[in-house]
Amino acid sequence: NAGVIQTPRHKVTGKGQEATLWCEPISGHSAVFWYRQTIVQGLEFLTYFRNQAPIDDSGMPKERFSAQMPNQSHSTLKIQSTQPQDSAVYLCASPSDNYAEQFFGPGTRLTVL
Amino acid sequence: QQQVRQSSQSLTVWEGETAILNCSYENSAFDYFPWYQQFPGEGPALLIAIRSVSDKKEDGRFTIFFNKREKNLSLHIKDSQPGDSATYFCAASDTNAYKVIFGKGTHLHVLP
Numbered sequence: 001n002a003g004v005i006q007t008p009r010h011k012v013t014g015k016g017q018e019a020t021l022w023c024e025p026i027s028g029h030s031a032v033f034w035y036r037q038t039i040v041q042g043l044e045f046l047t048y049f050r051n052q053a054p055i056d057d058s059g060m061p062k063e064r065f066s067a068q069m070p071n072q073s074h075s076t077l078k079i080q081s082t083q084p085q086d087s088a089v090y091l092c093a094s095p096s097d098n099y100a101e102q103f104f105g106p107g108t109r110l111t112v113l
Numbered sequence: 114q115q116q117v118r119q120s121s122q123s124l125t126v127w128e129g130e131t132a133i134l135n136c137s138y139e140n141s142a143f144d145y146f147p148w149y150q151q152f153p154g155e156g157p158a159l160l161i162a163i164r165s166v167s168d169k170k171e172d173g174r175f176t177i178f179f180n181k182r183e184k185n186l187s188l189h190i191k192d193s194q195p196g197d198s199a200t201y202f203c204a205a206s207d208t209n210a211y212k213v214i215f216g217k218g219t220h221l222h223v224l225p
Contacts, residue, residue, distance in 0.1 A: 004156070031211075042217035043157070043202065055211070091156050100145045100206035100213050104156030 004105035023092030136203030
């Protein structure tokens with residue numbers, strides 16, 4: 001069991017460019033959560049999928065962020081027209097049956113210049 | 114409004130001491146409280162957790178003390194080691210819901 005896989009580990013974009021982050025959840029886990037981590041805000045919930053269906057995207061900035069889960073083996077988080085304030089570590093997690101027990105990936109560190 | 118609050122951003126202890134990390138919460142509906150440990154360059158990892166029906170949970174050198182009436186809990190790390198230096202997140206959830214609410218973390222430094 002490789003755990004949650006996130007790629008790339010680091011991404012640098014210029015202001016206004018697009019960034020796509022990938023997550024492969026633990027095989028057999030039916031849910032995927034995306035979080036954003038910064039020093040100031042800590043861990044912020046972005047969005048949640050269950051059985052590939054979007055359930056809650058209340059944490060997503062509406063205009064430039066989108067997420068998909070086209071199949072049970074991967075999810076993507078896309079940020080259009082990236083801004084410096086989008087710089088953060090983006091974490092993907094897939095929980096066990098107890099949703100409070102989340103298995104996190106190593107994160108993607110996004111730097112927007 | 115911060116639903117889960119960790120009282121210290123940073124804590125420094127000497128090797129061998131007991132580190133005490135404090136946490137409080139606001140929502141009485143929370144009934145499950147995991148603590149996560151995060152090392153630089155890694156995602157958080159579940160360390161230990163307690164249900165609100167218990168007042169203490171122990172796992173090796175790690176113990177959670179829970180006070181439901183006061184809505185607070187603490188993580189005690191006995192015989193702290195330099196390898197325990199990490200950021201510790203207190204979290205809370207309502208098992209009838211799906212969201213986990215995280216505190217902002219306490220960065221623990223264990224000095225040799």
